[in-house]
Amino acid sequence: MSATALRPARAFDPVGWARANLFNAWWSSALTLVLIYAIVRALWGFIRWGFVHAVYSVPTGANGVPQTGVCQAAGVGACWAVIPEKIRFILFAFYPFDQQWRPALCCALFVALYAISANRFFWRRELALIWVGTLVVVGILMWGGVFGLPYVPQYKWGGLPLTLILATLGLAAAFPLAVLVALGRRAANLPAVRLLCVIYVEIIRGAPLIAWLFMATVMFPLFMPEGVDIDKILAAQVAIILFAAAYLAEVVRAGLQSLPRGQSEAADALGLGYWRKMRLIILPQALRLVIPPLVNTFIGFFKDTSLVLIVGIFDLLKAGTTAVADPPWQGQANEVYLFLAVIYFAFCFAMSKYSKGLEREFDRSRRH
C-alpha cells in the first residue's frame, strides 16, 4: 500500500475550505462578495424570466391561431408555449406531419447506435454490420417508398434527424479517411502519397467550412453536365466528410508522432508488415493518446453541421429559426434557441463524459 493511502481521511470542512480559498485576504473577500452578488443577480434574473413570470400556455383563437398577445404584454418572461406548439416543426421541419414517427424512430435508432458503439463489449467485427444495418434502416425510414411507406423526397427532410445524419455519417466516414490521410502523410517511402495527403489537408483547411458548403451545393453542380442533378444534402454531407477528415487527420497524425520510434521498429523486427503493425501496435496506442483532441474535434463538428443552414438545408438550427419566423411567435426566439441549446448540449455533453470514461478505462488497463 502506498503512503498516500495511509493518510487518515479527513471529513470535508466547508467553513475551513471557504476561509482558506475564498476569504484569505481582504481583496479576496471583496472579489468573492462581488462575484457572489453578480451570480445571484444573474441567476435570479433568469429564474424570474424563465419561471416566475413565464407563460406556459396560450389560448387558441376562433380561427385556430394561438393568441400570443399575453406573451407580448409588459413584464412577461419566457413564453414556453412556443415549444409544445412548434416542437414537431423544430424536430422534423417539413417532413409530412402524419409520417413524423419515421424520423422520430430514426433519432431513437441513432441514440441506440451510439449507446451500443460506446460499450466496449460490442467492439468487435459485428459492430460494423450493426452500423451498416442501422444506416440502411434509417435510409428506408427516411425515404420510404418501400414496405408501404410513402416516399418522402430529401428536400422535405429536416430537424434533428437531419442533424444526426449529417453528424453521424460525417464523422463515421471522416474518421477512417482521416486515419488513412494521417498514415499517408507519414509514409516515408511513398513521396507521391505523402504530397497528395499534405495538399489535401492544406487545401481543405485553408478555406472555411461555409465556403466548402457553398462550393459543394452551388458551384459544383454548375460544372456537372446538363441533367445531372446532385442532391443538396448529399453534396453538403460530402463536404462535411472531407472537411472533418482533414482536421481529424491532423489530430491522428499528432498521436502517431508522439509514439516513440522503438514501437514501430519492434513491430518491424517481428515481421508484422505495415498494415498489421499499424492496426495492432501503432494506431491503438496513438489513438488512445489523442482521445481528448479527437473528441474535441467530434464535438466541434457535431455543432458545425448547423452551418448547412447557410445553403438552405433545414437542420435542427434552421428549423428552430424558421419556427419563430411564424408571425404569432416572432418574439419567442430566445425560448427556442434555449431549447435548441439544450438538445445540442445533451449530445455534446454525452460525448465529453464518454471520452472521460474511456480515458480512465484505458489508464486503468495500462496501470503505469
Place this chain on the structure above:
Amino acid sequence: MSETALAERQAAHTIGEPIILLDKVNKWYGQMHVLRDVSLSIAERERVVVCGPSGSGKSTMIRCINRLEKHQGGRIVVDGTELTDDTRALDKIRSEVGMVFQSFNLFPHLTILQNCTLAPIWVRKMPKAEAEELAMSYLRRVKIPEQAHKYPGQLSGGQQQRVAIARALCMRPRIMLFDEPTSALDPEMIKEVLDTMIELAESGMTMVCVTHEMGFARQVADRVVFMDRGEIVESGPPHQLFEHPATDRLRLFLSQILRGH
C-alpha cells in the same frame, strides 16, 4: 567457469554454413559516412560480439542486418536472401531474425503474454492456444511466467528485457540480434539479462550482440568484432583480441573500457 571447461565447450560447439553476409556495406547519414566497406560473414550457430566506442557504427551495422536501417552500398545477404526494397521478402527475413533493443520496446498496451503471442498468431498464423503455450514455455525459460498477465509498465527493466528476449524467441528465429541489451539497465539487473543470453548462447542460437559487457564476450563469443569510425578494425576470438590487440585503436578502447569497470 574454468579455462579448460570453456575450451572444451567451445570445441564441442560446431559452427555451420554462413547465414549472414555483409559485403562491402556502406552507409551515410547526410555527409557522415557511418559504415565504410564493412564486410563480415557470420556462420550458423556462431556467436559474434560487436564492440567499439559510441558512434563507431556498431548499432547501425546490426540494424542493417534486419533492415531497420537501409544500407546504400554493398550487399547484405541473410539466410540466402539479399536485403532489398522487396517488402514481402523483407518481412519473411524479419520473422526469422529476432531483435532485442536497448530500450526493450515492449508494446505497453498489451500484456506480457499478448506481447509474446502477437507475432506468432498474426505472422505465423498459429492458433491462439498454441501460441500461448509456446509463449509460456519461453516465459518460463526467461524465469518470469508469473508476470504473464501484467502490463510491461508494471515490470522492472531487467524483467522487461527478458520479456523482450522471450517475445523474439516466440517466433523461433534462426538468428538473434542484440543491440546493447543491457545498456539501459540498472547495474543490479544486468546479470539477470546476461544470464538469459548466456543460456540462449549455449542452446546453439546464432547470435550477433552489440555490447560493452566484455565478461559476456569472453564467456560466450566465438568471435569479437571491434569497430571504430564506421569500419571493422579487428576481429578474432575474444582471448586473442583482448590479450593481444593488434591496433592502437583497440588498445585505447580496451584501456578505456577497463578503466570504466
